[in-house]
Amino acid sequence: MGDTLVFQGKAWVFGDNLDADWQICSLETLAELRAGGVPLTAEELGKVCLQPVDPEFGRKVNLGDFIVAGANAGASVACLDGDPEDPHLIGAASLALKGAGIAAVLCESSNMTFLRNSVHHGLPVVECRALRGRVRQGDELRVDLARGAIQNLTTGESFRFSPYPDFLLDMIRVAGLYPQLKNASGSSGT
Amino acid sequence: MGMTIAEKILAAHAGRNEVKPGEYIWCKVDATGGFGLRQLEALGIDEVWNPDRVYMVEDHQAPPPTIEVANQVKEMRRLAKKYKIKNFFEFGRHGILHQLFAENGMFAPGELVAMGDSHSTSGGVFNVCSTNSAMDAVLILVFGELWFRVPESVKVVLNGRLPEWCVGKDVILKVAAELGTDFGLYKSVEYTGPVARQMTLAQRWTISNMGVEVGAKFAIFECDEKTEEFLRGRLDRAYTPVFADPDAQYETVHQFDLSNLTPMVALPGDPGNGRPVPEVKDMHIKVDQAFLGSCTNARLEDLEVAARIMKGRTVHPDVRMLVSPASQAVYRDALKAGWLEVLADAGCVVEHSTCGPCYGGHLGVLGDGEVCISSSNRNFPGRMGSPLAQVLLASPATVAASAIAGEVADPRDYL
Numbered sequence: 001m002g003d004t005l006v007f008q009g010k011a012w013v014f015g016d017n018l019d020a021d022w023q024i025c026s027l028e029t030l031a032e033l034r035a036g037g038v039p040l041t042a043e044e045l046g047k048v049c050l051q052p053v054d055p056e057f058g059r060k061v062n063l064g065d066f067i068v069a070g071a072n073a074g075a076s077v078a079c080l081d082g083d084p085e086d087p088h089l090i091g092a093a094s095l096a097l098k099g100a101g102i103a104a105v106l107c108e109s110s111n112m113t114f115l116r117n118s119v120h121h122g123l124p125v126v127e128c129r130a131l132r133g134r135v136r137q138g139d140e141l142r143v144d145l146a147r148g149a150i151q152n153l154t155t156g157e158s159f160r161f162s163p164y165p166d167f168l169l170d171m172i173r174v175a176g177l178y179p180q181l182k183n184a185s186g187s188s189g190t
Numbered sequence: 191m192g193m194t195i196a197e198k199i200l201a202a203h204a205g206r207n208e209v210k211p212g213e214y215i216w217c218k219v220d221a222t223g224g225f226g227l228r229q230l231e232a233l234g235i236d237e238v239w240n241p242d243r244v245y246m247v248e249d250h251q252a253p254p255p256t257i258e259v260a261n262q263v264k265e266m267r268r269l270a271k272k273y274k275i276k277n278f279f280e281f282g283r284h285g286i287l288h289q290l291f292a293e294n295g296m297f298a299p300g301e302l303v304a305m306g307d308s309h310s311t312s313g314g315v316f317n318v319c320s321t322n323s324a325m326d327a328v329l330i331l332v333f334g335e336l337w338f339r340v341p342e343s344v345k346v347v348l349n350g351r352l353p354e355w356c357v358g359k360d361v362i363l364k365v366a367a368e369l370g371t372d373f374g375l376y377k378s379v380e381y382t383g384p385v386a387r388q389m390t391l392a393q394r395w396t397i398s399n400m401g402v403e404v405g406a407k408f409a410i411f412e413c414d415e416k417t418e419e420f421l422r423g424r425l426d427r428a429y430t431p432v433f434a435d436p437d438a439q440y441e442t443v444h445q446f447d448l449s450n451l452t453p454m455v456a457l458p459g460d461p462g463n464g465r466p467v468p469e470v471k472d473m474h475i476k477v478d479q480a481f482l483g484s485c486t487n488a489r490l491e492d493l494e495v496a497a498r499i500m501k502g503r504t505v506h507p508d509v510r511m512l513v514s515p516a517s518q519a520v521y522r523d524a525l526k527a528g529w530l531e532v533l534a535d536a537g538c539v540v541e542h543s544t545c546g547p548c549y550g551g552h553l554g555v556l557g558d559g560e561v562c563i564s565s566s567n568r569n570f571p572g573r574m575g576s577p578l579a580q581v582l583l584a585s586p587a588t589v590a591a592s593a594i595a596g597e598v599a600d601p602r603d604y605l
Contacts, residue, residue: 072375090325112339112376112407113308113324120325165214167337177325181233181332 004173005145007103008153009064013137014053016070018107020093020114023053024074030092040089046099063101066143068135073107073125074114091117098123104143106150108132119168122176126150128161145169192435194343195410196378199319199432203302211342211441219330221245221296223287224278225306226327227269238273239334245291245305246270247279250545255552285517285543288312288399288485293519298421298429299413304336309485309567311401315394316421317413317431319378322402341407342441343378345434348385350449355602357495358393359487359565359585361385361446362400363454367464369444374406377441380434381411385448391416392489399486400567403461453588453601458561458569458580467588467600475582476508477563479556480593481574483514483541484548484566487586490523492516492565496590497529499604505537506596511589512554514541538593550575563592 021027029048030040038044050057067073074093089095094117097105104124108131115125124145131150135141139154148163164172174180193201193208201209203217224246230238238244246266254260270278279290288309297303299317304310306327313320323330330336346365373379379401386394394411401409411417413431421429453467482488482496493515505511513533515521521543524530534540539554546553548566555575556562562574562581569581584592587601594604 072372109375113322116326117324162212167216168214177328178229178233181235181328185233185235 003144003146005169006143007064007066007145008140008142009066009103010062011066011068011135011137011139011141012057012061013068013135014070017072017075018067018069020074020076020111024050024093025096026052030089040092042095042099044099045092045096046101049096049100058100061100061102064103065101066141067097067102067105068131068141069105069107070132071108072111073105073109074111074118076111076113091121094118094121094123104145106131106135106141106143119164119171120177122172122174122179124164124172126161128159130159134159145172192437192439194345194378194434194438194440195317195380195412195432196319196341196343196408197438198434199300199302200338200340202300209340211340213340214337215340216335216337217302219304219334219336220301221303221305222323222327222330223305223307224266224270224275225323226331227273228265229328230331231269231272233328235332238275238331241274242276244273244275244331245277245287245294245296246275247284247287247290248281249284249286249290249543250549250551252284252542252544252546253281283518285519286485286488286545289489289516289520292316292420293424293517295424295426298425298427299417299431300429304330308402309399311406311409312395312399312485314398314401314409315391315411316417317411319408319410321407341376341378343380343438344374345440345443346379346381347443347445348381348383348448349445350385350447352385352388352448353451355587355605356448356451356453357585357587358389358396359583360451360454361389361393361448362397362403363456363461363464363583364448364451365444365446366400366404366456366462367454368446369404371403371460371462372405373444374401374404374409376405376407378408378410379404379406380440381409386411387414390491391420392491395489396486400461403567453585455563455588455598456569456583458582459571461567461569461583463569467584467598470598471600473598475598476561477582477592477597478509478560479554479562480505480509480511480589481547481554481562481564481566482538482586482589483512483516484545484564485516486567487565488514488516488520488543490520490527492586493520493524493529493533494527495587497532499587499590499601500536500538500594501532503536503594503604505593509593509596511536511538511593512541512547513538514547514553515543517543547574549573556581563589563598565589
């Protein structure tokens with residue numbers, strides 16, 4: 001079996017300032033789901049992920065695909081990244097991307113709250129400035145998280161990024177902070 | 191090699207002699223908020239690392255406007271008891287968290303604080319690395335530690351001498367207008383220079399508060415006698431102020447000469463839309479609401495300057511002005527000093543301490559097409575209510591003058 005930190009999939013390309021609160025997981029959509037009594041799970045959020053930008057996205061995306069964004073991915077003018085009415089729903093944008101099956105977000109730079117929430121939800125956000133203009137919609141990509149390598153299999157180009165430290169790679173391996181803490185508190189025997 | 195203030199504080203909390211920008215490190219955290227206790231309980235963890243260093247209050251929806259919120263606050267009270275959180279603040283002893291927690295000893299120079307709220311950069315005024323935390327609040331609650339990617343540092347040197355009736359709010363609106371609202375993106379912004387020393391602590395506080403409006407991870411000031419005066423009697427521990435080394439490496443150094451600054455107002459849409467008030471005055475922008483409140487500008491001297499301007503005058507017939515002190519302590523001080531009486535006599539709605547109007551939550555949201563001049567920090571569409579409303583940001587003095595004039599006005603015409 002392959003390493004759990006190596007991903008291969010198709011690129012979905014977006015521009016700069018892809019917004020967490022209004023585009024990735026819009027607050028209006030969250031309010032509609034809540035009013036409709038839909039449980040706000042990753043799976044349900046995945047279906048409406050990026051709806052304001054591409055209403056069909058949740059249906060078209062395949063498990064293991066990548067978001068390729070520009071500068072300031074996960075931007076958040078409102079600084080919410082979640083639902084202010086629901087303290088459980090922190091990092092709603094990251095949850096929605098995960099629910100949609102996204103393997104990783106590749107970008108030039110990112111909003112740090114979005115990056116932290118994503119990693120803690122087990123979704124890698126990779127910053128790599130050299131990517132600008134080098135990936136087209138639908139290109140096949142291969143990402144090795146531990147080695148810090150991106151290959152565009154469609155064009156044959158390769159890119160390097162500085163990999164996460166081991167403790168964050170471990171967190172991504174077990175799918176996030178909460179599972180990791182659950183394992184830790186469960187195995188302590190207390 | 192020399193280090194910046196943030197690098198020194200982070201290194202000390204990581205148990206290291208030196209850290210460099212870009213490094214991932216684990217740091218001991220000195221204090222945090224209670225955001226995350228529900229997740230902790232869901233994970234089956236029954237203790238926090240240090241209950242005395244966790245601070246909790248419901249400020250955004252204070253007191254609860256709906257049954258749903260009332261039930262959320264009930265949950266907060268239960269969790270505070272369960273986890274033995276001493277610093278839980280009930281309504282009537284409450285305030286906006288950045289003000290309230292500081293009044294109650296959360297911050298001491300050289301410390302590291304992360305808590306849930308984007309304006310947590312406010313604590314930087316105390317020579318503290320203070321920042322927002324989200325999901326990772328759980329890590330602090332369990333271990334008293336958090337990981338950081340050491341930010342690059344940027345220095346902003348405030349030169350000259352601030353003219354009379356210009357304050358910290360005018361300075362930060364000028365800085366954001368000149369450098370853009372992303373100049374601090376994931377950076378530690380360190381403010382220094384003659385004007386930094388000249389300003390009162392409350393004025394510096396506004397600038398640290400709006401650190402997040404320029405993207406910053408931290409927005410730090412040096413510690414001086416004004417910092418010490420505020421902290422006196424509030425702390426149960428000793429502290430050592432942290433200064434940057436003379437040879438510290440800053441990614442960028444920005445110089446400002448503020449001797450000719452005028453009052454500033456940020457036009458709707460972005461805090462970086464700052465323009466001099468004398469210019470905007472000629473545009474005759476009518477206002478429907480004036481708001482003096484929020485964690486940005488609702489401290490005693492903010493209420494005082496508004497009261498001095500409004501004494502013997504009245505709010506324009508077509509305007510309503512809302513006043514909400516930054517905390518219950520500020521409310522009481524302003525009450526005893528007579529400022530609230532002056533403001534009420536002028537026709538202001540004097541509210542208790544709440545975040546309500548600033549984020550369009552309750553106690554005075556804007557309707558379609560309305561215009562508000564506000565002493566708060568954000569003016570994107572929908573921030574204070576209707577997405578069709580418009581928000582201008584300004585100092586308390588400019589807000590008060592505009593409330594009287596019924597349009598954006600220069601406070602210097604009223605003093």
